[in-house]
Amino acid sequence: MNGMGDDTVNTQHNDSDTLLRGITSPADVKALSGEQLHELCREIRRTLLDYGHLHGGHIGSNLGMVEATVALHKVFDSPRDRIVFDVSHQSYVHKMLTGRAAAYLDADRFGEVTGFTNPDESEHDQFVLGHTGTSISLACGLAKTRDMEGPASGIGNVVAIIGDGSLSSGVAFEGLNNAAEQGGNIIVIVNDNEMSIAGDFGGMYGPLARLRASGGTAQPNLFEAFGFDYRYVERGNDVDALVDAFAEVKDIDHPVVVHIHTLKGAGYAGGQAADTAASGEIAGHDVADERAASAVNPGNDTGVKPTENIAHAEPWHSDHCNLSDHEPHEGQCEASHWQNPDSSLGRPDDPRKHYGKLAMAALEPRFATEPGLVVISPATPGSNGITHEFRECAGAHYVDTGITESHAVAFAAGIARAGGTPVVATTASFFQRAYDQFFQEMSLNRSRVTVLDFLGGLSGSDNTHSGAYDVAMFANIPGVTMLAPTSQSDFLAGLAWATMPAGVAGAPDGPVVIRVPGEPILAAERDTSLLPLTGGRGIANVCGTAGDHSDTDMLSWRVTHVGARVALIGLGNTYPLAERAAVELAEHHNIDATVIDPRQCSTLDTAALESLRAEHELVVTLEDGQLEGGWGEKVTAYYANHRIADGCGDGTGHAEHTSGNPRVMNFGAAKEFTDRIPLAELNERYGLTVPAIVAAVTQQRRTVLN
Amino acid sequence: MNGMGDDTVNTQHNDSDTLLRGITSPADVKALSGEQLHELCREIRRTLLDYGHLHGGHIGSNLGMVEATVALHKVFDSPRDRIVFDVSHQSYVHKMLTGRAAAYLDADRFGEVTGFTNPDESEHDQFVLGHTGTSISLACGLAKTRDMEGPASGIGNVVAIIGDGSLSSGVAFEGLNNAAEQGGNIIVIVNDNEMSIAGDFGGMYGPLARLRASGGTAQPNLFEAFGFDYRYVERGNDVDALVDAFAEVKDIDHPVVVHIHTLKGAGYAGGQAADTAASGEIAGHDVADERAASAVNPGNDTGVKPTENIAHAEPWHSDHCNLSDHEPHEGQCEASHWQNPDSSLGRPDDPRKHYGKLAMAALEPRFATEPGLVVISPATPGSNGITHEFRECAGAHYVDTGITESHAVAFAAGIARAGGTPVVATTASFFQRAYDQFFQEMSLNRSRVTVLDFLGGLSGSDNTHSGAYDVAMFANIPGVTMLAPTSQSDFLAGLAWATMPAGVAGAPDGPVVIRVPGEPILAAERDTSLLPLTGGRGIANVCGTAGDHSDTDMLSWRVTHVGARVALIGLGNTYPLAERAAVELAEHHNIDATVIDPRQCSTLDTAALESLRAEHELVVTLEDGQLEGGWGEKVTAYYANHRIADGCGDGTGHAEHTSGNPRVMNFGAAKEFTDRIPLAELNERYGLTVPAIVAAVTQQRRTVLN
Structure with missing residues (x-):
């Protein structure tokens, strides 16, 4: 077993994490030479890969942010300078550099840190976050108080780090629009790795690609359209380039976007031998890839491609991380998530994937005869059993709206109003972001929207993803019907009912939320002794x-x-x-x-x-x-x-x-x-x-x- | 009394609403000649002004949309072509042209229509709406079903009409980003009148102004940055120009933004003699202004300026409609709202204004010594007693974030995290749009945010603005304290407590929502017999x-x-x-x-x-x-x-x-x-x-x- 208690991996690399083990605070990063920064990046990347194999987590986004995070702490002075990580799943490197490296280096200490920033853990963490898109607004708030209270606030630069995927979230645009209006020192670092959780969706990504291709000079420039000053860093995994770029904007007196082009999963490779990194952009690349390759089942053929030089990055990013999940294998990575740490290999699907796959399997045969049937996922499809195969097969019957729950629900209401049959799927906690659209566009309008509510109810989740509040949210909205099926057959019957054509006898006349069964139901279906009566x-x-x-x-x-x-x-x-x-x-x-x-x-x-x-x-x-x-x-x-x-x-x-x-x-x-x-x-x-x-x-x- | 039962005004204009009275459906608009369209616009504008005086309502935005709405129904084929009005408060003209003119012409029929679109009223209305920013997402949904189901859907062009103010709402950006990704016929008409409810706030408005000044040619172009095709119409109150522009994009095969530059409140003037309209852009301008001028108290000096030719529109728009409200006078208009119909003149403040003014009066003296004390209004300040005078006086202590509740709450959480003292104020129903930020950024983070919850509880509001759900929303969020004061003194004591400096003995350690007292409390404070015990x-x-x-x-x-x-x-x-x-x-x-x-x-x-x-x-x-x-x-x-x-x-x-x-x-x-x-x-x-x-x-x- 490659269980969490097995520290063989760590032991064998004890000789190569010397620098990282010596980092107890950002001051130690500042003390490093240029060459040592490169070596630190290599150590961090190796550590992330080991951690991903053993523990799982948001590895892809952290691999892409290694150099940027090191450069941030080299240049800025946290905690006086405030660094806000959007969603904060990409803060592992930040945690390593702020006194918490052991929680990633030593398997028996993995549990010591959460997967997100948390002020209770460190003065360098600004907020507990886990939902998308609020970093710019939060940074505006920090900056506003600094500018109102002056030096007494003890606040210097305010930096928000947001990915191009998070940028699709409405509140992120609200933040951009308001930051430029507010003025003053607000530094927004856009970590552009050309993909969200399962690819980027949205009209802005074409212009964004042209902006990258032009070295940051092409118009239209979305950030300038929101009133920002703008800088572009093509070599977003080159710690030297990043240190220079950040030093240039440090103490700036107006809002600026620093658009850095990074490589999600940089240093991670699948089952094939990796290319050698060119130009040193990805420090430690070769070493890391050797390790990754040695850990991966050589027999898998699910499309994992070798890492390439980021300087000519197209087109492999979107399928670099394996998006399919039909056959679990070692070290699999769906976008930023490390889906299957070694300790979970061979285990059956969790309830979300199990029932999600069942739902999609029930809907898919209907596409041929029901042109208006559409499955909508505001990102995170894979976690909910909406597999890559399903998405391919569904074609236009499947829409990933990006990380935009509000849009997804209003979009579904529009589909329903036109006579179509929308099914919106995501986790309970993320649906909180569409509360007003559930109330107004969906329920008040009697829109026949079907909502698949995953991870509702109690679970061992972190505090930002708990589903304990979904019944209080949905079931108190007038006109919403909320089903809580207790078996696979009830679940599928509910789905069939909710998606019945309008006007057919017995069809619901308004929206239906279906709470996807959780672990207790799945366990009972797998072990009938858990349902002693029935x-x-x-x-x-x-x-x-x-x-x-x-x-x-x-x-x-x-x-x-x-x-x-x-x-x-x-x-x-x-x-x-x-x-x-x-x-x-x-x-x-x-x-x-x-x-x-x-x-x-x-x-x-x-x-x-x-x-x-x-x-x-x-x-x-x-x-x-x-x-x-x-x-x-x-x-x-x-x-x-x-x-x-x-x-x-x-x-x-x-x-x-x-x-x-x-x-x-x-x-x-x-x-x-x-x-x-x-x-x-x-x-x-x-x-x-x-x-x-x-x-x-x-x-x-x-x-x-x- | 100029009460609702007084139809003198209507009677004296019966001879001049001939065309409008003859419109029973959009087909009647299509049958009009070019000259008749101009005359129809004049009649509609007069009707809106009369209606505003007698009944009140969202007159400003409708005055700006007269020509555009006439042109829409001249060119497009509603209900086959689907027209979605964002927020839909600017749909009065649309209602007049779709069989409901009498509800605006005849005072005794004013109650027959709601203030928003409503499918129960007309097949030409797509949705019941009243919150901001969802029109593009809804249009995407209509278009998606059209493109999936083909001709069987019975859907032609899909048109969303959104104002530049609504555009600041996050969900609107999500819609823009997704529409261009989706492709197909999606026509977004951006009604740019250079102001939101109380001015436009946001970094995008500078580039938007340059876009207007350049005749739609300047970069960065926000809409192109989202992947849209783009057209600009400078003369957005010229029905001929609009008919041409709309005809050009009708049946287009890809998403397009038609950016039209209109004049909010076009044809409305305050206490001074009006200029004569040049070029006929605002048909009926002179007649309307005479009527407006004659109805307005000539003694007011609150900044109402004469209407000018929209061809050289700067700079009067932002103070054209009187933003102050310290002295009610006849026919007053705050931005799009006609705040004081004749029937309400001389009445005391409603509870929102009464208690809102008290709260602001309590906070304002503290600004001098508490630099971090900030009042945040996601638009609609005036309705909640946050007067123009207060805003002027508060300076940087007041922030209007535009119509962005999500941003406003996350922004406030950031302020609190930095040690500042944020107070966020808007109506209960709009706060639904920040539900996730209340949960995550505010409460989970123990951010000491004060929320002033206006219009909470039962009221005679329309269905999109009811406050009956606020306790179920706020009081079930872990960690939120929700006060429901029953008197002015309790209200102010609660505000003082909620905004106490952090760390002071007795200060709350997390967010506090204060439900602003409503009519029953204000009535009891004005008539002590209503509180017989105390x-x-x-x-x-x-x-x-x-x-x-x-x-x-x-x-x-x-x-x-x-x-x-x-x-x-x-x-x-x-x-x-x-x-x-x-x-x-x-x-x-x-x-x-x-x-x-x-x-x-x-x-x-x-x-x-x-x-x-x-x-x-x-x-x-x-x-x-x-x-x-x-x-x-x-x-x-x-x-x-x-x-x-x-x-x-x-x-x-x-x-x-x-x-x-x-x-x-x-x-x-x-x-x-x-x-x-x-x-x-x-x-x-x-x-x-x-x-x-x-x-x-x-x-x-x-x-x-x-």
Whole structure:
């Protein structure tokens, strides 16, 4: 196993990371000679490659930024000079140079740093970031306070580093437009590696290419169009050129864009022997490539190409990093992400890829007969199972809008208005960036948009990518239907329903958000013992409620086991937990609990809720997201606001032990940010475990009923 | 009174709106001769001015768009050709030409149309819009379906109309960038009137001005930088020039920007005699100006300037419409809004202006000693009481970021990170556009940003501007403190607290959203009889809870009257209603209800909630926003999830009639969109009235307790 505990790789290179190990702060970088800077870059590049193999991460973007980051710390004086990394996934090198090199050099210390900048880690980190495009606005804010408060602010130069991919995000344009208006020292370094997460999408990239080809002289110049002064650095992986360029703009008195042409993944190569770097642009290139080549399965033929001299970089960049993912292999890299660190090789797909692939496989055969069916991904397709093969096959039925969630959703609303069938897919946390478009263009307009909401619910994600808030976001928007399927078959049925042609009987008349099942559902589908009541063999509706559960009845709840006294309602990913808790209650506590899969969280099935009155004194809701603003509290409020006359002995037919007004207990997440806490630990924290639920149920019955 | 019922103005012009009255559909426009088109423009301009005086509205932007809209319908074939108006407040002329002229001509029919496009009104309207910048994305969607489905889609040309102000919005840039990438027939008409709502802000406006000055030939050309084909029309109020330009791009096979230079407010003048229009660019100019001049108080000296020939338009545009509002006068126009229709003259400020002015007056004296204190308005300052005088006086302490909520919030986070004190102000519904920045850059980063949330809660607004969702948005974000002050003094105390220097004892350690009081609070402050318990004389804390209510204790609830059995907790704007309901219960139902002002809605005061157990069997929550995801359900869930052993006769000290577990009833808004429904009617619908609350309380007590 090439597991994280294996430090063979590090040991064998201990003799070649001498400089990097000696860097404890940017002052140590400043002390290095020109030749030592080159050697440092080589060491950093080797370290990144080792780290990618063992740990995974955003390696491609960091490889491209090695020289620029070294040059930044050579020239500027962090933390007095403020350096803001957009998204901040490309800050590994910055972390290495600001006292955190060991967290990349030593495998047993990999966990010491987050994958993004974080002021709690270092005074050199300005913000916790993980979403795209805000660096320029943030830099404007830092600069504004400097210019208002003067020397007392303690702030010198303000530098934003933004990639050409991030630049497609609306807020980045807002930042550019406002920075030039604001004036003063604002240095925007545009790290142009000619690709975003899966290629660059947008009309600006043609003019940008011509700008590069002309050495920064061609018009139209987007940055000048926004009112910026402008500098171009063709050799963006040449630390000497970068030091010169940064020194020239240091302490400048007006906003300037320094456009640097870099090589994403510089120094990374796939299964073939690498060319030799020319001109020293990529210091350490040959050494690094040897290592990469030696680590890569020589049998793979998935298109990984050798590294070339960046001075004649076209056209290999876009397929340099392998965009396909049909056959995991060692050291695979999709754009900036190192998708498969050695430790995960051979493992099955995670839930996002698993269910994403299923969804795309269900849609793809329809393209031939449904010309208006369009899948839209605001970047990050691969993480969500929208494979390179699918994209190729889909042709114009697939649109990558770049990192532009707001545009993607408004675009989808337009498609729907024209009679087309749009499906927008990205992760829950990124969808926050389209909140207003969900409200206005989508829901208020009753646009029949299907939203595939990946990574919704609790996970061990970092704090900038948590999906714990998606139900509170989507399900509280008037007119949005939000499904939370608990199986593959439900997921695909929901997708089929949401994308039914408008006007067909049973088709939804507005937008449908489908929360893609997470790890608990996938685990239950792979191990049927995790669904003890239904055995994972497709959940039949044991007890009808109001709905007839036809293919188009997606809103009525499904009662999977009829019991009494206690009802367990498990939304989405918590449904398997409800089943397991019911079995435990039956086997050890003599409680035959009713079990319900609500299937959706945007409306209450009041018929189902009413049906529980007669025989149930306690209703338990489970959800793997934030309780406040979430789903379970709506069940609580329903019973509180629809009380009936007390049923005890009053001839209403209620059982002796019930009042007709069930009490409700809600299990779910607290209102808080969590950062890289394993899912099992979060479940413990929030009581989303069988023992915690059983204890609460039995305690509640003892306290209240005796 | 020049009230809405007074149709004298219309009557006297009946002889001059012959053409307009004859337009029942765009076909009637197509049938007109060139000379008739000019006459039609004159009639429309007069109609707009009359409408502005009597009814108010977005007159400035419509005056500028008269000729362009006539030319659009002369050239294109709506509804087959799809015309998407950005924000759509400039669609009055479009509505006049698509069968709805009477709604502008006849005062008694003014209410028949909304202020924005609406597919329910006409097949010529594509979307309900009211927020900025999405027209290009929506047009991309329409075009995508056309290009996928071909002739079966029934869609011809796709045209987006966007103003230069809207263009500053991030999603507009995302749309531009994606449109050029998408290709095909996408026509973007940039209506460049050289100003946004209160002037244009952004680095792109300098190059844009040079582009205009050069007749569309200068570089850098922003639109070409995004990959667009480009045409320029200098005479954007010349219907002949526009017809020619539009005919030239009709059925074009690739994305094109038609940049038209128009005159916002064309034909409107203030208190001085108007120049004569040259060259006929503004048809009807002289007539319109005579009318405007005759209607305006000749004594005003607030900077209203005469209309001039658009051929030499600089420099009057930016101060043509009066930006100040210290002295309401007839026919006043702030940028595109007709702020004071005749019917509202002499009335006091609405709550937004009233409390906004108070806030600015409180901040302004601090600028001299707090260099880092900055007020940020993503456009629309005037509506929120951020007057022209304040802006002048604040200098660099005030920043208008243009229509860029996302940028504004990230910018504020940057200011806070640098040690400054940012205050961001706009309306609740627009803040939805910064949802992700509130989550990530602001709250996750513990950025000490103060947010002034105007028009939060129920109002008679249209469906695109409702504030009914703000609590569900802000108060469910981890780490956000949301205050809901119920008086001027509380409002200013909250502002003082939120903007306290970091590190001072009692200062908040993260962001604070202050919901600006609405009409019910302002009415109560103006008429103390509306606060029968406390008389509006500053609400003292009658009964302490956990907090000591020092100046920095903003989170503990305020018990304003101690009663028993029933507690009424009225959040924010509903607090006066809680007081009045309590008086009614005491006077007519022998119930001495406890009354509580919770003051904030982001955390529960559990000490206050616990203190109610002993003597209260019913807790009623009131809020003027959406119940689902809102505040009251959290109170319900608290008691449901924190039940104590039943107190009846068990020696726990609870009163005989209580169980120690109060029941909870929630009053608030349904999860729905509402459109221009008067506040009083909404309150009736949601039971937010004294009779409804009293009836529910007494009914609940009869049903449950007997």
